[in-house]
Amino acid sequence: MLNLKTAGILSIISITALLSFNLKEKPIEKNGISDTPEANYQANCSGCHGAKMNAFVDRKWKYGKTPEDLFKSIKNGYKEDGMPAFAETFKDEEIKELANYIIKGIENVDRYNENEKPKSDIFETEEGKIKLVKVFDKVKIPWGIAFLPNKKMLVTDKSGELYIVNDDKSSVEVENVPEVRFAGQGGLMDVILHPNFASNQIIYLSYSKPNPTDASLQTTAILKAKLEGNKLVDAKDIFIALPYSKTRHHYGSRMVFGKDGLLYFSVGERGNNQENPQDTNNALGKLHRITDNGEIPKDNPFYGKAKAQESIFSYGHRNQQGLVLNPFTNEIWSHEHGPRGGDEINIHKKGANYGWAVVSYGINYNGKIMTPFTQKEGITDPIHYWIPSIAPSGMAFVNSDIYKGWKGNLMVGSLRFQYLNRCVIKDGKVIKEELLFKNIGRLREVRMAPDGYIYIGVEGEGVYKLMPI
Template sequence: MKIKNYVLVLMAFVGISSCAQDKNPVNTNHDFEMVVPELTNPWGFVFLPDNSMLINEKEGKIIHFKEGKKTGVEGVPEVYNRGQGGLLDIVLHPNYKENGWIYLTYASSDGEDEGGNTALMRAKLENNVLVNKEVLYKATPNTTKGQHFGSRIVFDNNGYLYFTIGDRGDRDINPQDITRDGGKVYRLHDDGSIPEDNPFINDPKAKKAIYSYGHRNPQGMVLHPITGEVWTHEHGPRGGDEINIIKKAANYGWPVISYGINYVGTKFTDITEKEGMEQPLHYWDPSIAPSGMAFITSDNYPGWKGDLLVGSLKFLYVDKVVLKEGKVVKEERLLDGLGRVRSINQGPDGFIYVGIENKGIVKILPKNKGKK
């Protein structure tokens, strides 16, 4: 134990003094072009069938970007723009062409208590106005804490809607308690109703929308293109960011088990594993502060098909993660140093689009070495 403590203190020192840059090598085999310039914090964005884009700016604006022009969408719900809260993710219903439903997450101060918590809404877009707005979920209680709203949304291949809420800065109260919101992955039907086979449906006190728990702050969620599983990543404490595959009723362990330590270098747990709690598929030490997540499924980037992309807010790059037999075998930096990466999507053209804070949305291009 003494040796362990010494190592910990040493690690804390190294972390503090060096700002803990990671060692992932820079990939130089790509370029980029600016697609949507001058954005502040493009927290989420989505492509409409006409290839135009809807872009969520965290401060509470939706931008419709069509043929090089930005138009503000009206009727956006009022957001609680404080700390990490604001207007967050945006996705389309899998049958959007037929039903027109758009799904949004945002920090909302609806309710009696002061502060805010994460809400999920669906709405339709008509003449650039959000109409038919329905709040499908609003987490409680509100709190003035600025952290951990989570908030990615994904539909799986069976039409279930998943979304995440972070622990809202109450790590010792929320994540391990299924009667409370926060620190959870939720699953709903597309109309907000609760699926009959949700894991805690028969627990009278539980929040019945919960699908998995023990999360800290998942700001990345995506469907695996082959297995159809829901993959998430989450911000851990220092040295404990994780990738997880979400399983029904599973407990991902926060804050009982973790590979991280407090930001200030102190410890909050001695254990990294425990029976009944899931191990991450991967953890990052040092933390990269992950946000945004996408698999490359197109053939646009030779040799990259199947790779996972994860944005790094902290180290200002896109982490290209190579997976082999369910393990991370290699990581490389794309767009190194361009800015805080907030959101990532593969567009309908098969190219990767990346939302970067205080910059905009850029498109990653392969380098055509052979043609010159």
Template sequence: MKKISFVIICLSFFVSQCQKKTEFKSDDNFSYKAEIVVDGLDIAWGMEFLPDGSILIAEQEGKMMLFKDGKTTQIKGVPEVVYKNQGGLLDLKLHPDYSNNGWIYFSFSGNIENDEEGANTVIMRARLKENELIDKEVIYKATPNTKKGQHFGSRIEFDKDGYLFFSVGDRGNRDVNPQNINRDGGKIYRLNDDGSIPSDNPFVSTPGAKAAVFSYGHRNPQGMAMNPVTGEIWVHEHGPQGGDEINIIKSGKNYGWPLITYGINYDDSIITDDTDLPGMEQPLHYWVPSIAPSGMAFVNSDRYPAWKGNLLVGSLKFQYLNLVFLNEGKVVKEEKLMEGMGRVRTVKIGPDGYIYVSVEQLGIVRLMPN
């Protein structure tokens, strides 16, 4: 009897998952449908659209996949990743001139030194030929390696001038890394596309500093996008318990972690009483409680007229896509999209103008206006 009951419960759960809501209405009564484009994925941490319309996908466990003509193929030649906790194969970004040079940039938690000390964030580039990565080059490797499995950061973006930006989280060492420009971790970095250091980076002439650092005092930025209107690099980052932030990145600025924060420790103890201090930047927006943000994209498509010019941010914790309405650079309203479909890992605007969303243990879905 117990065995029969267990089977019935499992079947009920399966049916409920299959019937998960896929049709939605926004606050202004705009009707849209979330349709699965790529299924069979676990955690698609990063994705990029190639010029032919195919989708390159980074699965956190260490697989890179190419979805083309309805078929998913595994890419060969992916470097070994340290797949542990928050680590693995992470973000993907095409070079702005990809059609001519073929460069694909990606991030992962790696131990390319082959030592015994865990891993840290690696930025690599390669070209794709016959479903295999070739011409692989390490663009940046954060040090030192650590066996801690959290806060790799890893989002990648290019600005309008062709500079490469990426994030490295504080690697769980908040009291040492974020406020120290001589150390990797808790930073946003800027490089030339070949990995060399721009001559006008803010700490190029500072003795002992990491010359690639562009801003510091960050916790774990897992969203990054260029504002298509202003050209600014926007990031969001995980706070502790409360205090997730959206920040506009400026050269040489200190964003405060952990000396200022709107969050507290996970055991409810206080990190600091300060939410602002002289010489430290305030976030454009923060969330209390935390939504656990991941992925970021500006809506630049006419397919969603009421949403155009606003910001999309995934919520891992509450399992929705957050539509952040902006007015003159300030957050004026938020709306939950795709509620209950699953943990949103990343979001992109496709070349067809539609919104594509990676949902953990579901796949990549496309938001289609009804």
């Protein structure tokens, strides 16, 4: 409803094309009318504006947002902007009630509006005060963090540097890091340790790899190497996502070892949403599973199938930049970027299709509907989604008692709105969210350290340790 022209939003929408919040396999053909403005909003408006009106955060209110403005917009519409008229759907009194309901609901989007940088390193939360202690500021874009057994950290900088950070905040740059394509969303990305790092000193890096024979192409690669002092030795790519692509975004690139001892990692669909994510013959738009040496487990869902990429564990993904082993259930959880709206949290099941771009809770960046479906038979639903998109990056479960009331919570960084999102989980669902450290900066990485403390990586700032006080 209202001003839908922002970025050309929904220019092709008509009344019959409006999505209801619970739209499944068939678009709603007739809008429902109820006795309450809330029910009318959910039936007729929530598909575009979010059940909690979250999508209004993207509006510029071209036609105003007073009760009178909203009444006019709802009743008469703005055909050229894709806003249908509801004069024949509702009586004037129902439109007034709906406008007042929206005015009240718009207050929900205020939580996304933060214009000033924090004035203190101490923040109030629902469960107490937290102090952010900066432990490393040399890194410009801290993409990945891993914790060494001697109280040191490995930190990747997207530009291509890998640092060993000491307990006293001093650092040394690691040598022999692979060449990366530092452009767009690509560069040096995630870093993790082998489960037996203490004895074998093996680490893994994910990065955007240039094609050695065509400088216009690049893709996601996983590198295995031994860390000797401040050098990488015996480095080799154990996975290269094919095909290479000219695009320089949607690399995915998070990694985690599962309880089964196998390496799981994400590869984005590289911007080709109509072909790659649903095609199991290529590696793009997938979650993969391999052994620590890069071999294919024989119980992978596509093992032995002609033409299929045997490393695929699940498919139908857009761009997963959060991946974690749930320490309480041993499931693999991820989050991924949606388009304009529809960022998701998923629990991964072997061989499952997660729907991109057959279904989505978001719309395209130009405002046009990508798909009329949010659910479809044979596609696994997300356990949670965000409208508007928060641009999630980094992900960690709180598994210690250091933070009062946070144990079992899921922490997610927001690049777009620049906060840490605390998700309260119950029975595999997000039942509550708290937005922490608002406007701190583009929050790229979230990790739990072995000592039970949470560390976050913030672009342009560095790495912080969360200290309860």
